[in-house]
Amino acid sequence: MSQARAVRSSGGVATMNAIVAPKYGSSAVLRTEVMDRPEPGPGEVLVRVRAAAVCSGDVHLLTGKPYLIRLMGFGVRRPRYRVIGHDLAGDVVAVGPDVHAFRIGDEVYGAVVSGAFAEYVRVPVDTLARKPAELTFEQAAAVPDSGMTALQGLRDVGQLRAGRSVLINGASGGVGTFAIQIAKALGAQVTAVCSTRHAEAVRALGADHVIDYTTADFTAQSGRYDVLLDLVGNRSLADCRRILTPNGVFVSSAGAPGGNWLGPVSWIGKVVLADIFATQTLRPLLMRPRAADLDYLTDLAARGLLQPLIERRYPLADAAAAVAHVADGHAQGKTVILV
Template sequence: MKAWTWERYGSPDTLTLRDVDEPAIAPDEVLVRVRAASVNPYDWRHLRADPYLVRLSYGLRRPKAGLILGADLAGVVERVGDEVTGFRPGDEVFGEVPLGSFAETVAVPQDRLAVKPAGLSFEQAAAVSMAAHTALQGLRDVGQIEAGQRVLVHGASGGIGTFAVQLAKAFGAEVTAVCSTRNLELVRSLGADHVVDYTSTDFTQREERYDLLMDIVGDRSLAKLRSVLTPGGTLVIVGGIAASNRLLGPAAQILRGALVARFVRHRVVSVSWKPNAKDLRFLAELMEAGRVTPVIDRTYAFTEVPEALRYLERRRARGKVAITV
């Protein structure tokens, strides 16, 4: 099969499209013929070893041999392991792997897959897992969102943000979305009740207060973020695409939050997505009901994976960037 191999840390130009062996599957895994994938900041951070912390898991000097980049995917089941009960060949599925989706086939644990909603294209389905899991678990599980709450999403037009706005509305919240001028109409179309243009207004200087704030960007101090919370409000830290700490990256803000949480009246919590089939099925139900729709900015061919990563690195993408395989 063809796959984008990852043999040294650096820019997207270091990726190589080559022939590799098709993966074997474990008893609890499914072999999926990939029809679409999507790119995430997770991908380019691993590619560049930014932060350096990445090297502890994947190789200090260069990535371990045989690694293939990519996490999100959608495709068709080709065969299943002996312990797989929920899928059969021919099923259209979507989900996530730690690495390996930038390939023509990939082995996926059955607990990281769900049946693709019939109304979604493969590209839309491939855009879901990592971003939507992060938004869902950040709002519901660690944020403990409740109907009627005032929620602010900082970074509302990106991959996680576009899901967060829609999910917060689905949970019955009053949503304020922070984004740039060119994305105001987009986030309104996703259901945001109020929008703040960060190019002209600093949301931390406004009088409004929020019960829950999801910070996806990471370009504000924790003190400024907490200043717009109600006395019992919750700050959910995603980590941030703007994180510049070369050693720890987004983890630096998460660690600061864990320290601050011990001494302040607000709840300061962080989210690290945990892909699982139960949440994928929940998201599929919302998408089938038309309450959540993946937003695709651009779609690239499989041969253009480096170009897709370069585009995402510019931090101008609205929603997700998809790959057609």
């Protein structure tokens, strides 16, 4: 597929290229289709997508696992939203009724429930913000899901602030690379857990200390942390609590494997139940997209405190390969699709 913007006319209707999942499955089911270009509704704008980023949520919605996802309105037998993709950056080309915050030509970035892997997408204005001038479109597209997850986990749930310490388990992934920078911007001491391959990258992002999980057990360290942001879910609650201060906060944005049906739900239940009896605070993290949080991240980028780490870039026609790379589970930073 040509990488030039493709707006065709079929019977007078503008069309576009989009990456479609006609059924649940691996990245192999994805295909490129030409479809009608959407029109923005009330409270929405139409964005010409310049770049999109792959996140773990895209993989879950593509596979339909855990199966509980299908019962939550995403389609029981096949995906309700055929065009996949959450995160995007681009420019506004049309404005829906009652929208006053954005105008045609504005460069923006944000999140949608689905539809970002396409040349155009409708975006609600309450999950959209103006693109930071300091970031390219591909850098901005990398921010929304992972950046807001890291921000809400550290600032809101973990109550991290200056002078406190945080350990980030899974520091080299999409959320982890943002978490390092946000924690440093909040004035915290950061310990990053990752493999040997990613150690230099997380140091370059600002981590004060790095624990290589291939040679050391981070739960066996003598240090104690005010916040533990767990992005992997590979250790027990008892192990994690052992390295927290007496009033520390455990923030879980990943669950121990819970099978194809419930996935992390059983783990979330364990965290909530354990919190009732613990002196420490144990909380699951469920990120909610908010324009105000995007504005916060925009400010960090403007001050040079936030720089997305992008490992790989793919053209829209190779979106399946981009999704497969993220689904493999060992991607460093973010994977971006150029539209």
